[in-house]
Amino acid sequence: MVGRPDRPSPVLQANITSVNLNPTWTVPTSIVKADIIPHMRKDPGFLAKSHMRLLGAENREIDPATVNWASLTAPYFTVRQDPGPDNSLGQMKIDMPNTEAVYLHDTPKKSLFRNDVRFNSSGCARVEGVRELGAWLLEGTEWTPAAIEAEIAKGERKNIPLKKSVPVAWVYLTGWQGADGMVQFREDIYGLDTPQGIVTSTIQPRKPKSKVIGAGEPRPAPRLPAKTAAN
Template identity: 55%
Template structure:
């Protein structure tokens, strides 16, 4: 099933647009009680890789003795919704259009009340602001209309706040603080615009939904493994920075790469590698980064003139390892942007609420569990792939490329407003500013310069 027929419905989107859409809400607020400061990222030091080439053939484990797999303590990961309804299914387009009509009517009848800046409300509080909160939540159906009056913050109101927070991807605390207050005060007209813009972005989709597929909603920074119409698992993710946005993609996952190499993008050779080597001639050796010429032959860094930009004419490749910039797993999904999903050594970033730190690719928390789900139905030399088998193969430190017996559809979408089959309407921050009306035609987007493995040639800016 595809969205092909949905194109015929595009005329309805014009009817959804208001003559004046107002200004969008500001950038997302600082996380409630959690710092979103981004630490400085540098290329890590990693062990040297094994010699020799690689085969695109499933392997259960490397030959020879392998040390027992030791379970590392899991890094902290922010809590996200585990709602079984997927962000994207065959009905998302029409459901989102219907929701846009509803929010248009709300806006035309005056919208909803807002709370004063600095408002903090929690269970047990009383006063006129609690009644405004009740009216606000009742306007979208998070609170029953017959409970829309009253000045006491009780358990029922706390549950309504949690429902609102769940629809907006916020921590479900049941209390109103900075981020929840900001979401509550977004005008109905802005919500209408988000739904309309998201539906427009879906209108041209030709995505084929299978029994199993993967969805990445970029504004949600989450990866959904969908099976038989339900989310089997939702993974915390990190998406592209505002100046290096993750693109919209529809393709198929074809392979899982264990212990991948990382080819340094040209932009980072200029901005990071060359300055580091000028300060420390032994930097590449410490970082286990090799220089290769056009024939794939290794070049001694001492033979290059680092006072120039000549290093961009070579391939700089980081060896596999736990702290390789791609981590220990890469998910191959061929596409024109050369982006993909992968592990990361910077796992502390998964604990942040605002997770837009990559150069276009999507980093996935608990990526070994995700890889195990992707590889169901694919056999290695020892039988079906399991999480234990994946861990053992990673512990071998040998590069292994495992092709899926049946490639899985994957869609990266940019939905700041969408409706699910149960009628719930969800919103996310418009981090890339794509919903804001623009008077000038959009300029041609820059080619995404992303990390790559040896099997993918990085794009050059």
């Protein structure tokens, strides 16, 4: 599940460096402006219901009641969501440091995976089989699937660095050929299949080789256009 059309997931290459169990979520400033502030104007209890806290300098907690949400445009605090099954990142985050500040993660809204169209996030990628992915990344270590589940059950944040980073690439395709030879096409949801979004190839097609006619081989007579032949 990837970013909405107005919050697209980026095309990038990165390296997975760790698996986070029961992660906290530090809400990006853009989402605080677009989502959190409007929610707080409508429902002053939104942060408490979402298990979110406001943190100021030196991570000192700020009482949401002291904030003038009606006139606030630029947040002067950090919004952080506590670990738990209701956390927006779910119970597992796959960390892959990059300049776009996106990553792979779980989600509490697993019903969305039943949808055929899965453009619901704010840029990160929600992974349906994230536990299987995490177990694969930690394969060969003490972190067996059972150990991972036991640690998640504790409800406390746990960061597990990988012994060796794993490369990952996010690509955007609207057409491809499957293993069965069938060509698949999808809607250009991000509008990148445009003259501005297409990189023109510098590779020119090869010109067909002209047939060499031997000295003893008769040269074929030129074919006249149909209109000329009828005259």
